[in-house]
Amino acid sequence: MSKSVKELEQILGGGHVIRTPSALSSYSADKSCLDPMNVPICICKPRTVEEVQKTVEFCNKHKIPLVPSSSGVHFYGRTVPKDGGIIVDLSEMNRIVKFDDRNKNATIEAGVTFSQFESLKEKGLLPLFPLCAPERKSVLTSYLEREPLLVPKLEYYEPILTMEVVLPTGEILRTGSAAVKPSKFAEYVVPFGPGLNWNQIFQGAQGTLGIVTSATVKIEHLPKLDKLYFLSSNSLEELVDPLYEIQRYLLGYECLVLNDLDLATILADKKSEIEVLRRKLARWTLIVCLSGGVKLTEEKLKQEEEDFLEILRGFRVGPSTKLEGLEEKVLLMLRQSYKGEYWKQMWKGDFQDIFFVTTLDKTPHYFEVVEKISSELGYPMDEVGCYIQPLVRGGACHMEFTLFYDSNNDKQLKKIKKTYEKLVECLFDGGAFFSRPYGSFLSKMTYQRNLAYARILKEVKEVFDPNNIMNPGKLCF
Amino acid sequence: MPVNHQVIYELLEETVGPDYVSDDPAVLEAYSRTGWILGRKLKRRPGFVVLPSSVQEVQAIVRIANKNKVPFIPVGSFLHWSCQATYPETIILDFKRMDKILKIDEKNKYAVIEPYVTYTQLQAEAMKRGLWLPVPSSGGNTSVLANHLFCGSHFAMHRIPYYARAVLGVEWVLPSGEILKLGSAGYGDDYFWGEGPGPDLRGLMRGYVGALGGLGVVTKMAVRLYPWTGPEAFHCRGVFPEKVVEFPKDLAKLYLAIFPSTEDAVNALYEICRAEIGMSLHLLSTTMAMAPMAKSREEFLNLLEAFKDIKEFILFMSFKTSPRVMEYDRKVLQKIVEENRGYLIPDEMVESLQEGIPETIRSAVSMRILNPMGGYDVFRSWAESLDKLLDQLKQAKAFLEEKYRDFIHFYYMIPLELGHYGHIELSILYDPITQLDEAMECQNIGIRQDAEQKMYVTGSAGPAHDILGPSYGNYQLLLRKIKKKLDPNNVSNPPYPIDVTKT
Amino acid sequence: MPLEECESILELCFRCSRCKWICDWDVKNAEFSYICPSLKKFLFDAYSAQGRMDIARALLRGELDYSTKLLEIIYTCTLCGGCEVTCRRNQAKMEPLKVLQELRFKCVSDGKGPLEQHKKFAENVERHHNPYGEPHEARFKWLPQEGKEEDGAEMGLFIGCTIPYRLPNVANATVNILKKLNIKFKVLGDEEYCCGGVLYRVGLAHKARELMEHNLKKIEESGLKKLLFVCPGCYETFKSIYPKLGGRLNFEVQHMVEFLSQLLENKKIKFKELSQIVTYHDPCHLGRLAGIYDQPRKILNAVPRLKLVEMDRKMDNSWCCGAGAGVKAAFNDFALWSAKERLEEAKTTGSKLLLTACPFCELNFKDSSEPDKNYPEVKDLVELVDDLMTTL
Numbered sequence A: 001m002s003k004s005v006k007e008l009e010q011i012l013g014g015g016h017v018i019r020t021p022s023a024l025s026s027y028s029a030d031k032s033c034l035d036p037m038n039v040p041i042c043i044c045k046p047r048t049v050e051e052v053q054k055t056v057e058f059c060n061k062h063k064i065p066l067v068p069s070s071s072g073v074h075f076y077g078r079t080v081p082k083d084g085g086i087i088v089d090l091s092e093m094n095r096i097v098k099f100d101d102r103n104k105n106a107t108i109e110a111g112v113t114f115s116q117f118e119s120l121k122e123k124g125l126l127p128l129f130p131l132c133a134p135e136r137k138s139v140l141t142s143y144l145e146r147e148p149l150l151v152p153k154l155e156y157y158e159p160i161l162t163m164e165v166v167l168p169t170g171e172i173l174r175t176g177s178a179a180v181k182p183s184k185f186a187e188y189v190v191p192f193g194p195g196l197n198w199n200q201i202f203q204g205a206q207g208t209l210g211i212v213t214s215a216t217v218k219i220e221h222l223p224k225l226d227k228l229y230f231l232s233s234n235s236l237e238e239l240v241d242p243l244y245e246i247q248r249y250l251l252g253y254e255c256l257v258l259n260d261l262d263l264a265t266i267l268a269d270k271k272s273e274i275e276v277l278r279r280k281l282a283r284w285t286l287i288v289c290l291s292g293g294v295k296l297t298e299e300k301l302k303q304e305e306e307d308f309l310e311i312l313r314g315f316r317v318g319p320s321t322k323l324e325g326l327e328e329k330v331l332l333m334l335r336q337s338y339k340g341e342y343w344k345q346m347w348k349g350d351f352q353d354i355f356f357v358t359t360l361d362k363t364p365h366y367f368e369v370v371e372k373i374s375s376e377l378g379y380p381m382d383e384v385g386c387y388i389q390p391l392v393r394g395g396a397c398h399m400e401f402t403l404f405y406d407s408n409n410d411k412q413l414k415k416i417k418k419t420y421e422k423l424v425e426c427l428f429d430g431g432a433f434f435s436r437p438y439g440s441f442l443s444k445m446t447y448q449r450n451l452a453y454a455r456i457l458k459e460v461k462e463v464f465d466p467n468n469i470m471n472p473g474k475l476c477f
Numbered sequence B: 001m002p003v004n005h006q007v008i009y010e011l012l013e014e015t016v017g018p019d020y021v022s023d024d025p026a027v028l029e030a031y032s033r034t035g036w037i038l039g040r041k042l043k044r045r046p047g048f049v050v051l052p053s054s055v056q057e058v059q060a061i062v063r064i065a066n067k068n069k070v071p072f073i074p075v076g077s078f079l080h081w082s083c084q085a086t087y088p089e090t091i092i093l094d095f096k097r098m099d100k101i102l103k104i105d106e107k108n109k110y111a112v113i114e115p116y117v118t119y120t121q122l123q124a125e126a127m128k129r130g131l132w133l134p135v136p137s138s139g140g141n142t143s144v145l146a147n148h149l150f151c152g153s154h155f156a157m158h159r160i161p162y163y164a165r166a167v168l169g170v171e172w173v174l175p176s177g178e179i180l181k182l183g184s185a186g187y188g189d190d191y192f193w194g195e196g197p198g199p200d201l202r203g204l205m206r207g208y209v210g211a212l213g214g215l216g217v218v219t220k221m222a223v224r225l226y227p228w229t230g231p232e233a234f235h236c237r238g239v240f241p242e243k244v245v246e247f248p249k250d251l252a253k254l255y256l257a258i259f260p261s262t263e264d265a266v267n268a269l270y271e272i273c274r275a276e277i278g279m280s281l282h283l284l285s286t287t288m289a290m291a292p293m294a295k296s297r298e299e300f301l302n303l304l305e306a307f308k309d310i311k312e313f314i315l316f317m318s319f320k321t322s323p324r325v326m327e328y329d330r331k332v333l334q335k336i337v338e339e340n341r342g343y344l345i346p347d348e349m350v351e352s353l354q355e356g357i358p359e360t361i362r363s364a365v366s367m368r369i370l371n372p373m374g375g376y377d378v379f380r381s382w383a384e385s386l387d388k389l390l391d392q393l394k395q396a397k398a399f400l401e402e403k404y405r406d407f408i409h410f411y412y413m414i415p416l417e418l419g420h421y422g423h424i425e426l427s428i429l430y431d432p433i434t435q436l437d438e439a440m441e442c443q444n445i446g447i448r449q450d451a452e453q454k455m456y457v458t459g460s461a462g463p464a465h466d467i468l469g470p471s472y473g474n475y476q477l478l479l480r481k482i483k484k485k486l487d488p489n490n491v492s493n494p495p496y497p498i499d500v501t502k503t
Numbered sequence C: 001m002p003l004e005e006c007e008s009i010l011e012l013c014f015r016c017s018r019c020k021w022i023c024d025w026d027v028k029n030a031e032f033s034y035i036c037p038s039l040k041k042f043l044f045d046a047y048s049a050q051g052r053m054d055i056a057r058a059l060l061r062g063e064l065d066y067s068t069k070l071l072e073i074i075y076t077c078t079l080c081g082g083c084e085v086t087c088r089r090n091q092a093k094m095e096p097l098k099v100l101q102e103l104r105f106k107c108v109s110d111g112k113g114p115l116e117q118h119k120k121f122a123e124n125v126e127r128h129h130n131p132y133g134e135p136h137e138a139r140f141k142w143l144p145q146e147g148k149e150e151d152g153a154e155m156g157l158f159i160g161c162t163i164p165y166r167l168p169n170v171a172n173a174t175v176n177i178l179k180k181l182n183i184k185f186k187v188l189g190d191e192e193y194c195c196g197g198v199l200y201r202v203g204l205a206h207k208a209r210e211l212m213e214h215n216l217k218k219i220e221e222s223g224l225k226k227l228l229f230v231c232p233g234c235y236e237t238f239k240s241i242y243p244k245l246g247g248r249l250n251f252e253v254q255h256m257v258e259f260l261s262q263l264l265e266n267k268k269i270k271f272k273e274l275s276q277i278v279t280y281h282d283p284c285h286l287g288r289l290a291g292i293y294d295q296p297r298k299i300l301n302a303v304p305r306l307k308l309v310e311m312d313r314k315m316d317n318s319w320c321c322g323a324g325a326g327v328k329a330a331f332n333d334f335a336l337w338s339a340k341e342r343l344e345e346a347k348t349t350g351s352k353l354l355l356t357a358c359p360f361c362e363l364n365f366k367d368s369s370e371p372d373k374n375y376p377e378v379k380d381l382v383e384l385v386d387d388l389m390t391t392l
Helices: A002-012 A021-028 A049-062 A114-123 A139-144 A176-180 A198-202 A237-248 A260-267 A271-280 A297-312 A327-335 A360-376 A410-429 A439-448 A451-464 B005-016 B025-029 B037-041 B055-068 B119-127 B144-150 B183-187 B262-275 B286-293 B297-306 B325-339 B347-362 B365-370 B386-403 B436-453 B463-471 B475-486 C003-012 C037-042 C049-060 C068-075 C082-090 C096-109 C116-128 C136-140 C162-166 C168-180 C197-201 C205-222 C232-244 C256-265 C294-301 C332-347 C359-368 C381-388
Strands: A042-044 A066-069 A086-089 A096-100 A105-109 A125-127 A160-166 A172-174 A211-221 A226-233 A255-259 A284-291 A350-358 A384-391 A396-405 B048-050 B072-075 B091-094 B101-105 B110-113 B167-173 B179-182 B217-224 B235-237 B244-246 B252-258 B280-285 B312-319 B375-384 B408-416 B421-430 C155-158 C226-229 C252-255 C269-271 C276-280 C306-308 C353-356 C377-380 C389-391
Touching (some): A002 A042, A002 A049, A021 A042, A049 A066, A049 A086, A049 A160, A049 A211, A105 A139, A114 A125, A114 A139, A139 A211, A160 A198, A172 A176, A226 A237, A226 A327, A237 A255, A237 A284, A237 A297, A237 A360, A255 A260, A260 A271, A260 A284, A260 A327, A260 A384, A297 B325, A350 A360, A350 A410, A360 A384, A396 A410, A410 A439, A451 B179, B005 B048, B005 B055, B025 B048, B025 C049, B025 C068, B037 B436, B055 B072, B055 B091, B055 B167, B055 B217, B101 B119, B110 B119, B119 B144, B119 B347, B144 B217, B167 B183, B179 B183, B244 B347, B252 B325, B252 B347, B262 B312, B262 B325, B280 B286, B286 B297, B286 B312, B286 B365, B286 B408, B312 B325, B347 B365, B365 B375, B365 C082, B375 B386, B375 B436, B386 B408, B386 B436, B421 B436, B463 B475, C003 C049, C049 C068, C049 C082, C068 C096, C082 C096, C116 C197, C116 C205, C136 C162, C162 C168, C162 C359, C168 C381, C168 C389, C197 C232, C205 C232, C226 C232, C226 C256, C232 C252, C252 C256, C256 C381, C269 C381, C276 C294, C294 C306, C294 C381, C332 C359, C353 C359, C377 C381, C381 C389
Parallel strands (some): A066 A086, B048 B091, B072 B091, C155 C226, C276 C306, C276 C353, C353 C377
Antiparallel strands (some): A096 A105, A105 A211, A160 A172, A160 A211, A226 A284, A255 A284, A350 A396, A384 A396, B101 B110, B110 B217, B167 B217, B252 B312, B280 B312, B280 B408, C269 C389
16 A cells, blocks of 8 residues: 555655545544545545546556545545545645636636635626535535535526546546537537536536546626515425415526524524524525626616515515515525535534435425424424525425534434434435435435436446446445 | 347237237338438338337337347437438337326426427427427427437527426336336436436436437436416417417517627627526527528528628517516617617517517427428537637638538527527528438538537537547547447447447 | 429428428317327328328339238328328428329329229219219209209209218208298209219329219300309319319309308398307318318307307318228228217317218218217208208
């Protein structure tokens, strides 16, 4: 092994192969409680795509597993090296290579964080955000992992246009029209092809099929005028139909639903504020941001607002522009990364997420399922956060439950694991679709119930990664 | 292993019943040709045509093909030349017995369909439920499923995605005969979501265009539908050619704008996309607009002469997605056109244009471009940023004007996904009796120019992958590996998506 | 134009599949969107206009031989014209119906057609001047002697073959109407032979020409200025086919439905009320092939309290009953199937009465009706008018 490390040091330079115990430890586990720890051999930090290629070629030659990591933030066990090997940390490849106002895109390297990316707002541009993305989180990781975005009115919904991927063999694949690079007839913005839709295959792959070193991603224009509306209710069911209507009429920009715990925790500046805020809020809040766009902004906002209020007439829950004086904070929440310690860690220190895709009309049912199981297992429901993100004009939604706990408390830790597994199983049996299966438990369940999918994934894996070096042990590999 | 035709016939007959399989030459003749240049040139009768009625029958047929090493091709309405058999004894799977709309989910806006459901059928049923989907350029009589797998280029791509994005859960019979279900379909009867789990294998079904039946048979698919604020059905008066549709005037409106230069027009396109207005947006050459209106070549030429000072124009459709949006659209459009030195043609001058709206929505006007000459095909077709598409267009048009002056050419440029990128087709009209060979030569040159000049082609398929691949990072090598993995016996419509007999 | 000269038409086919479906604007229910009965029944594309055009092309190029299947494909087409309506929206120069007809002429001239059943009724026409083989002298049995000729009558009634031999009630209703209106008419009597339309349509153009020559001669000799028809098949034959065969019509031709509609417009007739839901089937030879759509509707809408509920496939989208162009004789099961499809569609309107203006449609609907299916009753429009009409 030390021979391998030396060779890697020759490829990358001494300072870019790290073996300190603290660094190794930091990659051996993450905030998820799902899987056991495993220590990598070393952490490599390439700075260019050529260095990435050489590193990969090296690992391929010597059949050393490698785990790509771009983010400084890990919650789901994705980058824990299940079978050992090295970490390829792309955080030093962090340039915003260019942004293009006219064509609404930016080309970014894998290590670009949301904190960096939101600087585009100063140029009148709006990056596409998931909810409260940690500031140190890699944008590309978030998009590749299909984290839901806050703006469901954009039907196309996938933010990645083209990518540059270092395959497990060390070759480069450029997706979409980046395939013709370099070309005077291209700006590398077409997401499909060539041949097959490689973009889709690499998404959700948890780094098992290749290393994405850079991508051109969509950005939008920052609306010049915004107005937030809130629909508050103690019943989730009451918000479902209004949500469908809002999406049906293509109104609003950002749109999401949070329960009181999640919303209070996000907006609180410190732990002690959470309960205070929580008491002010209804159990559920639907947040819609109406925007004036970029042209005739006041007229646009007026049109949106009048339409919005008209279509919601007749529902029991009425919209309000007020939310206990928290309106400005909410807008910031929607349009920037989350600064400092991640909000989910504020309350108890740790958390376990359970998320899946479903349809809006089923969300009350799933909430009841979680309520019932949690109660049976003695996990208090008022310690469960809930976030619902409509997708693609309300055609589906991402539903996310967060179980907060203190990992230093062994009893809580055991309970969390048990609760998590039971909830996942019941939700799975109830039709929740886990499109992003993290951790061994969920992956196993997912692929055992769809053997054909697993088999074809393995065939695809064999094509890309015949030596199975890329993040082995994840998904069904 | 030599192919025993009779044995295969009997196996197919056993699978579907005697009424639903044929190897009669008269029956096969109707599956031998299409209207494209390549389709006319590559005429060949298949070995069998079979009409399965269930996914189990499809599996059985696929297994018969594998066991006997004969190719099979799943077809929709058989519009595209890739439906034509390349090899003898090919089994065509015609899905007329699998033509059900299985479900329309009004709230969550999707439909689950079998392969032979047409766009017109689905749109008509969806409209009754406050939903719709745009009909693509291939026309309302094409298969929704097949078109979503193959192309899915429609007039509203400015806002509603190109259908590569609109596929949800899928039931897919692989070339081996195994069933693969994608997305939520893999876990029950709900087809509402197509991604995953994990890597999205919908990426294997198609690229910019599809695998052309080369990676198995999709037997069920969920497709997105979109909110429809219009009437439940079209109400028509009269008969053709005087038939009119009574269409609510406040539901949609078409606008035309002309500009002093193509660059000004493209700038306007960008601004319209930035403002996120409208349902449909095109930059059309005047030839493209006139072709569907003319009933003969003479009439067409007269129209071109009458409009000779206008090379192209922007066609914009505003649609009532919410109660007051159309008024806003109009104001912003007016402003943008003026800011870009253009002229928005007054409503009263384009009154008759509004009659084209129901036609556009229900039939997609584009097949009527056959009227003037009878023959039509795409010379070049690309996707890229709008600016780069313009550069490509200039180059290609200059070539046509120099080398193939006898062809009338036309183009349309359409921004996709609110201007994040765009698509352009430069096409030719030709006489299929006297100009077929020349048209073919022109097309062959086109694909080679795309490779040499590294322009990103949208319609690459079959042999084109090997022509373009070396200029496109050699993706064809990966594609070939995938094909070999999924179709080890090479029976699923060879040589699509790529010829595995080449190394 | 012989098939050999149709190459330019054949090359125009882009295989867009419009010929298989009704006009897309008119589709309201997926269930009622097909236009081509033979395609819907037999399912292989060969049974559509597109398929038959492919076959025509292959025959011309010597790429296909005649066979039983080939002849079946050609002769299961009812020449209803549905394909032509929708095809020409994309390709104004297309004439699929011409190709389909020319295919039959080619079959006959190549000695391969028509089918045996067609030859049988051609023989009947030769011997008995009607395709049913019924006695010629019984053609006007339904009409009392004094009704056969009226002094000074300038208008003739051409009764055709199906009505007198199979639906004499329609003939009686027609004459009743004329008598109520004191309109003088005469019939050709023994000199009326089969119009020849069905022979033409199966490819026996020369036999049709013989009949045409006879009929036109007798009409000329009679001095009639106008000929009234109740059968759209005969009407369309005189109007469209005779000129193609070189015949010259020195008299006006009118279908009974046009005639009645004119009377209504001129306020010569009105109707008693009938509180019922009805639907109307557009016969192909009256609608698509002769352009008469509005007149039957004007008549029905003039009946007080009558509610006309249209089927999805109406007017130029009308679904063919399945009987025409020799199909009933050679492929009766298919003809009955097509009729049942239409009856099922009629049922969805909630009507208890299906009206039409074609005896061949009426016959085929009645032949296919099943008591336990609750299909609407089938009646000719002329009979309804006879029941309800009063003069002004």
